[in-house]
Amino acid sequence: MGRSSRRLRRLVAVPALALAVVVPASADAATCRGANRSPQRLGESGVRHATLCLLNQERRAHGLRPLRADTGLAKAALGHSKDMVAHRYFAHESRSGAAFTARMPRSRFHILGENIGWGSGPFATPRALVQAWMHSAGHRANILQRRYRAIGIGVAFGAPVGGSGATYSTDFGG
Helix, strand or coil: CEEEECCCCEEEECCECCCCCCCCCCCHHHHCCCCCCCHHHHHHHHHHHHHHHHHHHHHHHCCCCCCEECHHHHHHHHHHHHHHHHHCCCCCCCCCCCCHHHHCCCCCCCCEEEEEEEECHHHHCHHHHHHHHHCCHHHHHHHCCCCCCEEEEEEEECCCCCCCCEEEEEEEEC
């Protein structure tokens, strides 16, 4: 699902995902260190690295340039993931109803998008989330959006419904 705003002159695509689907991993995906490990074992840095590696493998497989990590987008993504877990909601909009673009860096990005997802147990690994996103048309469109050049990845330990798991936000900029 996508949204656009002429006033903002930005393409805004904001699919959401609450349950990951496990499918067989490609041989190429095995090169992303920690992709099958739980987020708690990987730690925040390890989850970001494995997720970015998997997303960039998907982009390369489709002839696209890799995304580069952006600290401003990462800060926005992490803050949103932690807020969803702490306040038990799952949405692109903040609890106050503000659009996700309101928390994004206002600098150089003219095109913005976001994928969110959460899972528990084997559905919380970086590989499970990326595979689920690739099997969802809206999420896949964000991952394979040619104009996106930067990404921020934030993961919070816990689920927006309470309990264990991990909640991911990926904020794209172009």
